[in-house]
Amino acid sequence: MDRLLFGxxxxxxxxxxxxxxxxxxxxxxxxxxxxIEVLDNAYDEGIKTFMCTTHDRIGQVCDHMRxxxxxxxxxxxxxxxxxxxxYANAVTEDGMLGALKRFLxxxxxxxxxxxxxxxxxxxxxxxxxxxxxxxxxxxxTGLRTPVVFxxxxxxxxxxxxxxxxxxxxxxxxxKKRYGxxxxxxxxxxxxxxxxxxxxxxxxxxVCANINKIGFRMCGGREAxxxxxxxxxxxxxxxxxxxxxxxxxxxxxxxVCAQPNIESIVFGASSRANIRxxxxxxxxxxxx
Amino acid sequence: MLRVAxxxxxxxxxxxxxxxxxHPRVKVEAICDATGYVLDVLNKYTGVRTYKDFDAMLxxxxxxxxxxxxxxxxxxxxxxxxLEKGLHVFCEKPFCLTSRDGAALADLAREKALVxxxxxxxRFVGAxxxxxxxxxxxxxxxxxxxxxxxxGPVVLKPKGSTWxxxxxxxxxxxxxxxxxxxxxxxxxxxxxxxxxxxxxxRVFSRDTDDEVFATLYYDSGRSAQLSVNWSDESxxxxxxxxxxxxxxxxxxxxxxxxxxxxxxxxxVPAGYKAGWNVRYTTDLTEPVWFYVRGExxxxxxxxxxxxxxxxxxxxxxxxxxxxxxxxxxIEMIITDAASGPxxxxxxxxxVPAKAKRGFFSLGR
Numbered sequence: 001m002d003r004l005l006f007g008x009x010x011x012x013x014x015x016x017x018x019x020x021x022x023x024x025x026x027x028x029x030x031x032x033x034x035x036i037e038v039l040d041n042a043y044d045e046g047i048k049t050f051m052c053t054t055h056d057r058i059g060q061v062c063d064h065m066r067x068x069x070x071x072x073x074x075x076x077x078x079x080x081x082x083x084x085x086x087y088a089n090a091v092t093e094d095g096m097l098g099a100l101k102r103f104l105x106x107x108x109x110x111x112x113x114x115x116x117x118x119x120x121x122x123x124x125x126x127x128x129x130x131x132x133x134x135x136x137x138x139x140x141t142g143l144r145t146p147v148v149f150x151x152x153x154x155x156x157x158x159x160x161x162x163x164x165x166x167x168x169x170x171x172x173x174x175k176k177r178y179g180x181x182x183x184x185x186x187x188x189x190x191x192x193x194x195x196x197x198x199x200x201x202x203x204x205x206v207c208a209n210i211n212k213i214g215f216r217m218c219g220g221r222e223a224x225x226x227x228x229x230x231x232x233x234x235x236x237x238x239x240x241x242x243x244x245x246x247x248x249x250x251x252x253x254x255v256c257a258q259p260n261i262e263s264i265v266f267g268a269s270s271r272a273n274i275r276x277x278x279x280x281x282x283x284x285x286x287x
Numbered sequence: 288m289l290r291v292a293x294x295x296x297x298x299x300x301x302x303x304x305x306x307x308x309x310h311p312r313v314k315v316e317a318i319c320d321a322t323g324y325v326l327d328v329l330n331k332y333t334g335v336r337t338y339k340d341f342d343a344m345l346x347x348x349x350x351x352x353x354x355x356x357x358x359x360x361x362x363x364x365x366x367x368x369x370l371e372k373g374l375h376v377f378c379e380k381p382f383c384l385t386s387r388d389g390a391a392l393a394d395l396a397r398e399k400a401l402v403x404x405x406x407x408x409x410r411f412v413g414a415x416x417x418x419x420x421x422x423x424x425x426x427x428x429x430x431x432x433x434x435x436x437x438x439g440p441v442v443l444k445p446k447g448s449t450w451x452x453x454x455x456x457x458x459x460x461x462x463x464x465x466x467x468x469x470x471x472x473x474x475x476x477x478x479x480x481x482x483x484x485x486x487x488x489r490v491f492s493r494d495t496d497d498e499v500f501a502t503l504y505y506d507s508g509r510s511a512q513l514s515v516n517w518s519d520e521s522x523x524x525x526x527x528x529x530x531x532x533x534x535x536x537x538x539x540x541x542x543x544x545x546x547x548x549x550x551x552x553x554x555v556p557a558g559y560k561a562g563w564n565v566r567y568t569t570d571l572t573e574p575v576w577f578y579v580r581g582e583x584x585x586x587x588x589x590x591x592x593x594x595x596x597x598x599x600x601x602x603x604x605x606x607x608x609x610x611x612x613x614x615x616x617i618e619m620i621i622t623d624a625a626s627g628p629x630x631x632x633x634x635x636x637x638v639p640a641k642a643k644r645g646f647f648s649l650g651r
Contacts, residue, residue: 012523013523014523016543017568018567019544022523026523123327123331156305156579156580157302157305158305159305159309160302160579161301161304161308161329161333162333163329165332187579188309188577188578191309215569216578218574218575220574242569243567243569
């Protein structure tokens with residue numbers, strides 16, 4: 001994995017500090033060209049991995065990258081699924097099962113129908129999970145996706161429910177079908193890492209908030225530091241600026257001093273900010 | 288260990304189950320839902336004991352508390368049975384569909400000294416708690432008006448077939464969305480003396496409302512305006528916001544931040560200054576033991592657990608009594624909306640008192 005990964009929150013109006021700022025970003029990135037421009041900036045600054053959700057609009061980014069393989073030779077996607085809000089709103093409209101049916105592939109593939117229908121009837125979560133993953137992965141066909149992530153809203157729900165088989169099913173499917181490493185977003189890193197060890201997922205990629213002020217680090221900063229020191233997993237730090245609550249230099253200096261962090265994911269909307277994050281990371285992370 | 292059952296495994300119930308199941312001092316003894324599907328899957332993969340029949344569960348499983356997250360129309364009956372069984376109850380919002388049911392349950396819980404709480408999670412959001420602290424400190428002087436809003440993209444086309452789209456089941460924008468800003472206004476200012484100008488309008492739904500507007504009247508001329516719409520696609524997810532005007536300043540808050548303007552005549556609280564003050568969720572949010580979908584959801588369950596452990600049954604945040612206040616406002620809105628406008632075009636206007644105005648005021 002690259003040292004620095006580029007996130008997509010800024011493109012979809014996800015801002016943990018301010019709704020106004022989030023809306024301004026949504027307006028700015030309404031046109032996919034504005035998104036591509038920022039991605040180009042990041043790419044040209046040497047940040048070649050885009051960690052993104054499976055928001056419908058990412059499909060347009062995928063199309064753009066597919067259309068110019070020479071320009072984007074090294075461009076790499078780390079997709080994270082599912083984009084939860086589309087499911088959550090569907091559940092309110094259609095109920096749990098209705099929503100599930102709505103998102104299963106409906107293109108008439110016998111395989112999908114059998115896999116999905118049978119799985120639903122047998123309450124076999126394996127078939128349903130793999131179908132949903134496949135539905136979300138469709139937009140990345142032909143592109144590099146060496147790591148595929150499960151979003152924290154699902155990871156942490158499963159973790160709380162102690163629905164541990166689902167982690168194994170996801171991991172195996174992603175490896176087998178896409179030749180990819182499984183990744184897990186979480187807001188409960190110490191608990192998740194322990195659980196993944198118990199389930200037998202070796203050296204998993206785990207992306208969690210890791211920041212100096214302990215924002216959204218459940219279990220506390222000390223437990224995070226201990227987990228980083230004592231467990232074998234590949235950590236990606238997100239929310240290192242805690243949505244802007246920590247000054248950039250201070251934030252990066254602290255994160256780079258933590259043991260065993262493999263990558264940092266960050267979001268930015270301007271080339272200047274991309275460059276300054278990159279410079280800070282180059283300065284403080286020199287191993 | 289506190290022995291808990293989760294009843295109703297929809298969107299809310301499932302996340303309550305996940306959070307409480309991860310709580311170090313709680314054991315989820317059973318889960319209960321009317322439809323077997325989710326139960327069977329959870330039983331198959333997590334081994335949790337499951338019931339389709341609530342009464343059988345109460346009979347067979349020794350419990351200390353239940354979390355009720357079933358469709359709203361079933362709350363009253365289930366909460367009653369749980370209280371009669373001597374269980375502490377956490378119930379999802381809205382509490383009950385009639386204030387008569389709600390009042391009886393609040394009385395029963397008090398009489399039996401059982402912890403009772405309703406899931407108005409906004410009272411556990413750091414920014415909304417900051418508003419409460421500012422108001423208690425009278426930071427913006429005498430409050431005159433409140434704008435309480437909630438918008439989001441739930442019903443965006445003319446379909447939908449769940450209980451949430453049936454007003455008779457406690458669905459619809461009023462019960463689902465508007466209950467939240469109403470509850471915040473109740474928290475900050477108590478029960479209104481009345482409701483007027485209520486509008487329950489449909490945008491897409493057949494059987495329920497998608498828009499809610501109303502004025503809540505308070506004493507001394509104070510008022511609150513409610514503006515709620517769950518068919519607004521311009522919002523990525525549900526957004527609840529509160530704006531409060533006072534003689535010494537103004538407060539705006541949503542889940543992410545609390546912006547306060549204080550005049551230099553205001554009694555400025557510690558840590559604040561005259562002019563603009565912004566507090567973000569990153570400063571205002573207390574850590575929780577487990578996170579699924581927002582600290583406030585974990586925090587309210589932790590509060591419930593602690594209240595039981597510490598045998599704290601009076602004056603709880605989100606007690607049945609406070610949720611009942613919100614149910615009453617909802618009832619008033621329904622009644623007022625049904626009666627239509629209080630003044631109709633063509634009605635004889637009341638004769639205005641004779642104004643002794645000078646020439647220069649005519650142009651206004």
